[in-house]
Amino acid sequence: MMISCREITKSYSKGSHLVTPLENLSLEVPRGEFLALMGPSGSGKTTLLNLISGIDTPTSGDLEIDGENIAKFPRKQLTKWRARKVGYIFQLYHLIPVLTALENVELPLLITSMSRKERRRKAEAALEVVGLSDRSHHTPSELSGGQEQRVAIARALVADPALLVADEPTGDLDRESATRILELLRSLARDHEKTIVMVTHDARAAAAADRTLHLEKGKLLTEDPNLVSI
Amino acid sequence: MLPLSYALRNLFRDKSRLIQTVGGSALVVLLIMAATALNGGMAGVLSASGSPRNAILIGTGSEESIQRSEVAAQLGGIAEAGIPGVLSALGTPAASTEIHYMSFLEAKDGTRGQGLFRGVTLRALLVHPEVRLLEGTFPGAGEVMVGRLAWRKLGIAEEKLQVGSVVKLDGSEMRISGIFAAPGTVMESEVWAVLGDLYMLAQRDTASCVVLRMEEAKDFSEVELFSQQRLDLELTALRESDYYSALGAFYRPLRVMTWITAGLVAAGAIFGGFNTLYAAFASRIRELATLQAIGFGRGAVFFSLVQESVIACLAGTLLASVIALVFLDGRTIPFSIGAFTVSISPQVAIAGLGTGILLGVLGAVPPAIRCLKPSLPKALRS
Ligand SMILES: Nc1ncnc2c1ncn2[C@@H]1O[C@H](COP(=O)(O)OP(=O)(O)OP(=O)(O)O)[C@@H](O)[C@H]1O
Ligand SMILES: [Mg+2]
Numbered sequence: 361m362m363i364s365c366r367e368i369t370k371s372y373s374k375g376s377h378l379v380t381p382l383e384n385l386s387l388e389v390p391r392g393e394f395l396a397l398m399g400p401s402g403s404g405k406t407t408l409l410n411l412i413s414g415i416d417t418p419t420s421g422d423l424e425i426d427g428e429n430i431a432k433f434p435r436k437q438l439t440k441w442r443a444r445k446v447g448y449i450f451q452l453y454h455l456i457p458v459l460t461a462l463e464n465v466e467l468p469l470l471i472t473s474m475s476r477k478e479r480r481r482k483a484e485a486a487l488e489v490v491g492l493s494d495r496s497h498h499t500p501s502e503l504s505g506g507q508e509q510r511v512a513i514a515r516a517l518v519a520d521p522a523l524l525v526a527d528e529p530t531g532d533l534d535r536e537s538a539t540r541i542l543e544l545l546r547s548l549a550r551d552h553e554k555t556i557v558m559v560t561h562d563a564r565a566a567a568a569a570d571r572t573l574h575l576e577k578g579k580l581l582t583e584d585p586n587l588v589s590i
Numbered sequence: 591m592l593p594l595s596y597a598l599r600n601l602f603r604d605k606s607r608l609i610q611t612v613g614g615s616a617l618v619v620l621l622i623m624a625a626t627a628l629n630g631g632m633a634g635v636l637s638a639s640g641s642p643r644n645a646i647l648i649g650t651g652s653e654e655s656i657q658r659s660e661v662a663a664q665l666g667g668i669a670e671a672g673i674p675g676v677l678s679a680l681g682t683p684a685a686s687t688e689i690h691y692m693s694f695l696e697a698k699d700g701t702r703g704q705g706l707f708r709g710v711t712l713r714a715l716l717v718h719p720e721v722r723l724l725e726g727t728f729p730g731a732g733e734v735m736v737g738r739l740a741w742r743k744l745g746i747a748e749e750k751l752q753v754g755s756v757v758k759l760d761g762s763e764m765r766i767s768g769i770f771a772a773p774g775t776v777m778e779s780e781v782w783a784v785l786g787d788l789y790m791l792a793q794r795d796t797a798s799c800v801v802l803r804m805e806e807a808k809d810f811s812e813v814e815l816f817s818q819q820r821l822d823l824e825l826t827a828l829r830e831s832d833y834y835s836a837l838g839a840f841y842r843p844l845r846v847m848t849w850i851t852a853g854l855v856a857a858g859a860i861f862g863g864f865n866t867l868y869a870a871f872a873s874r875i876r877e878l879a880t881l882q883a884i885g886f887g888r889g890a891v892f893f894s895l896v897q898e899s900v901i902a903c904l905a906g907t908l909l910a911s912v913i914a915l916v917f918l919d920g921r922t923i924p925f926s927i928g929a930f931t932v933s934i935s936p937q938v939a940i941a942g943l944g945t946g947i948l949l950g951v952l953g954a955v956p957p958a959i960r961c962l963k964p965s966l967p968k969a970l971r972s
Contacts, residue, residue: 406967406971407967410966410967410970413883415883415966415967415970416965416966416967435888436887439882439885439886439887439888440885440887442883442884442885443884443885443886444885448880448883448884450880450970454876454877454880454970456596456877456880456881457603457877458596458599458600458602458603459595459596459599463593463595467881467884468884468885470591470592470593470886471884471885471886515884519885
């Protein structure tokens with residue numbers, strides 16, 4: 361299993377009372393699966409994604425990713441773990457505006473001990489995978505939304521992490537760009553053995569995944585096979 | 591580690607903010623450099639003016655001001671005969687009887703200014719070997735020689751104080767016989783006349799002091815002994831260097847004031863910097879969180895923010911240094927007993943550089959801490 365969550369709970373204290381966006385949630389995701397997470401707003405999708413990707417830590421429960429239980433990792437260790445294991449794709453791309461596409465993609469490699477030349481080569485290869493080699497010296501403001509998201513995907517996969525997480529990656533894109541992004545994610549799962557967890561509101565986007573899970577009020581609903589088939 | 595280019599390019603995201611940071615830091619750095627240069631210049635001229643080998647015999651009670659002291663006109667002769675260890679050059683003892691007299695000098699065009707006049711004999715040159723003529727001759731009766739910075743102290747145009755010019759000293763016309771240098775000392779801003787003329791002009795029959803140049807600095811004890819034995823002469827012996835450093839102490843409050851002013855402006859600039867940088871960093875909270883999500887440590891992001899601020903302040907330091915070199919370096923500043931030349935020395939440059947770096951670090955640390963405080967999930971959502 362790439363991801364195995366066992367009875368994880370996440371709660372925040374908000375003033376005097378406790379908010380629990382996730383409660384006793386268990387989930388298993390095999391390596392190479394492309395999983396879609398759906399659910400109404402506030403159901404805990406982002407919270408779950410943050411836990412799986414080591415952005416946040418659970419209040420209780422075990423969280424094993426690729427054989428490592430990250431639930432109790434201290435902050436510093438978690439940061440290092442993220443650099444190695446996870447690639448992030450955000451709804452609003454979150455590219456660094458002052459860096460070019462190539463520099464944005466190169467960013468995660470700066471944490472490694474890779475030589476400058478090798479970093480360049482890898483970043484160029486990643487841009488090639490997303491089909492944007494001809495835009496490598498453009499800054500984000502000179503790219504369309506769809507192109508920005510593809511740069512963001514190149515940045516997420518450049519360090520070759522086993523896990524990719526995406527929070528509504530097509531939420532801000534037109535249909536054509538969205539289709540292209542989804543195809544890209546599919547091929548990353550299929551051809552590159554990446555495990556992908558994608559949050560989406562869009563049933564069409566979810567249809568691109570191998571499996572769809574529904575979250576409601578912090579709990580997973582049992583799988584509905586009707587929603588998975590195209 | 592985030593690349594330097596990230597910090598550099600972030601600076602240019604908001605031009606007006608950049609101008610504000612660079613300008614503000616330049617102002618503070620310039621102020622610190624000016625304060626350091628002025629204080630250093632004054633301290634330098636005062637410490638260069640006194641030699642530890644020179645002893646001054648001065649009237650008891652006037653230790654703080656030679657101008658107010660009175661000693662018998664014959665003291666020079668008595669002292670050189672009674673004190674062992676006085677340097678002698680070709681049989682002439684290095685004992686200079688002098689009158690120090692504060693008065694006004696008037697140029698041909700009517701401009702006048704206050705300065706220090708020194709009545710001397712040729713022996714003054716044995717006692718003050720740093721004095722050398724640049725032009726003309728040592729004065730005779732009815733003549734004066736002027737230090738090369740005297741014009742600055744007197745506030746009279748330099749071309750009015752040339753060899754051959756006629757000036758008025760207390761109403762008497764005197765011809766300028768020469769111009770002298772005494773590098774780095776207050777003597778350079780003085781006007782020297784022959785002792786006899788000053789007895790008349792100052793209407794006095796006593797001298798101000800006798801300056802003795804000793805074989806060795808430790809021979810000062812002989813002068814001290816002499817002043818203690820000859821109680822009848824009511825003398826005090828001072829090392830010349832001590833006399834001038836005591837004068838320096840007189841300017842302490844002024845120096846403290848300059849530092850307080852500079853400190854207040856710097857504090858104001860740092861608080862202004864907090865706001866500017868806080869606004870700059872706060873607009874990037876999500877970006878800073880993204881960098882951490884990617885795997886950069888909080889320390890690396892923090893370092894980059896501080897780096898960004900330090901680069902801006904170093905640009906300000908560079909600007910301030912150029913301004914200081916163009917407008918301050920080499921400028922002559924008059925003060926009560928003389929004038930000194932401001933120099934942007936390596937120490938001044940280091941003070942400026944230190945200030946620039948400090949401003950950059952101090953201004954960035956609190957805003958950076960504040961902007962890196964929110965948890966990652968929260969910051970990513972913002
Ligand atoms: N840091 C926090 N402090 C307090 N409550 C939080 C925090 N983060 C999330 N929550 C709460 O947890 C619940 C789930 O939030 P989450 O962001 O996971 O929802 P979501 O399913 O991603 O919603 P959306 O579809 O709108 O993005 C919400 O009620 C939210 O208010
Ligand atoms: Mg969400």
